[in-house]
Amino acid sequence: MKRVKPLRRAKAGARKKKSPASVSTSQARANFAGALGAAQAKNAILGFERYGKPIAALVPVDAVRMLAGEAVERATQAEITAAAQQFVQAMLGAAPAPAKAPPKKKPALKRKRKSLGKGV
Secondary structure, eight states: OOOHHHHHHHHHHHSOOOOTTEEEHHHHHHTHHHHHHHHHHHOOOEEEEETTEEEEEEOOHHHHHHHHTOOOOHHHHHHHHHHHHHHIIIIISSOOOOOOOOOOOOOOOOOOOOOOOSOO
16 A cells, blocks of 8 residues: 555645745735735835736836836835746746737638529
């Protein structure tokens, strides 16, 4: 008879491990105050997942200022940029590929009708 514990450990190791940069939406609801504190104090970026797919991110206000083109301290800017790069690697794997244009449709071929002759 096989032991169950080694099988359970193997399955647990094979499961996808969440990065510390993401939480499920239900966990976020329960611990939202802590997530806000982390984003504010540590300039951390926290991702939210639903059914295992990333859907949103909580970012510090300085990150939004950077996107808007406002001046932010260089040290803060470096922290946020590093956190954003780590977030993309952990949550998304890599930068998404640019969208391709849909292929052009070929014109439909028109068929000539054969005449069956006059009257039956």
